[in-house]
Amino acid sequence: MYTIGEFAALGRVSVRMLRHYDAIGLLQPARVDDRTGYRHYSAAQLGTLVRIVELREIGCGLDEIGAVISAPDEHAVLREVLVRRRVELEASIEADRSRIERIAERLRRLEGEGTMSEVEYRSLEAATVYAVEGRAPGMGPENVGPMIDPLLGRLIGAIEGAGRSPIEPGVFWYEAVPDSEELAVHVSFTADTPAQPADGYEVVSLPAVETAAVLEHRGDMPSIGGSWMALMGQIAEDGYRIVGPTREVYVHAPDDRPQSEWVTELIAPVEKG
Known part of the structure; x- marks a missing residue:
């Protein structure tokens, strides 16, 4: 068993975040000491924490992550979430490219080198x-x-x-x-x-x-x-x-x-x- 501090260090998250995951039912401790209230986590839960961190890093929401780790067929649900997230990121990249081009065009106009004629x-x-x-x-x-x-x-x-x-x-x-x-x-x-x-x-x-x-x-x-x-x-x-x-x-x-x-x-x- 790991204390909450040890578990947080292993998973590269804060103790505060683990408490939040517990409060929303995403990742609850394996055992809570009745006398002290201290949380303890099992070695098996480290894999779950790693998956949560990985999915958070690519921008998945906590509801999506909860659906993945609680699914009977976690592999299938994870694949669906990853494919959807890839599509979302590709659309975001395309939108950012369009914004960058608009900025570049605006700069060209300021410098008198724009791609437009007079109205x-x-x-x-x-x-x-x-x-x-x-x-x-x-x-x-x-x-x-x-x-x-x-x-x-x-x-x-x-x-x-x-x-x-x-x-x-x-x-x-x-x-x-x-x-x-x-x-x-x-x-x-x-x-x-x-x-x-x-x-x-x-x-x-x-x-x-x-x-x-x-x-x-x-x-x-x-x-x-x-x-x-x-x-x-x-x-x-x-x-x-x-x-x-x-x-x-x-x-x-x-x-x-x-x-x-x-x-x-x-x-x-x-x-x-």
Whole structure:
């Protein structure tokens, strides 16, 4: 048997933490002295403490850890927790990369080396497109980015399945879903003249826009969030407000060239006020 101090030292945790684990039922001592109240732990419990410490170090919550160490099939539950935690960490890393790129873009703008043009205000003609729609869990590149390739695959497959080829440029637009945090993501290519309906896509008429704020983004998709933020800020500074779904027009986005060479127009319908 180990005293609580000895057990804490072996497990590289504090005595206070062991008392907390006891209080919440995560790891209770093997024996408590009736007279003194001193806690004692068995050698067999050291393995459990090691697992708790390992899982805490990779960011698992105490409820998750409790489910692991109390499970009849600990191996299966542990594997499930580890796989889930890996997915969470990968998503966090991707979000951090996006934030780092936005910081880098902001620094480039401060130094006059940004990837954006000046904001231009102009009218847009009506357009007809072939489009598919998906739902992202929220705003931001970390939510929208994973949607794009699957949607493009669906759309290109439907257009080619109808015996036609996609016509550039690609036009994407985004709309808030009422009473939801989701974002409707629309991916489209320019329609034939006249437009040809077919299974797998919708024929959508994009209305003419009297005034649109347009910003040209030159570079890859992870850095596009910074350009959108710059556009939003300039719109507000110029006394405009957004009055319709925002768009991205992929003016130059060849598959055989790196995204650093892409040119994308960011568009927001606006009016004064």
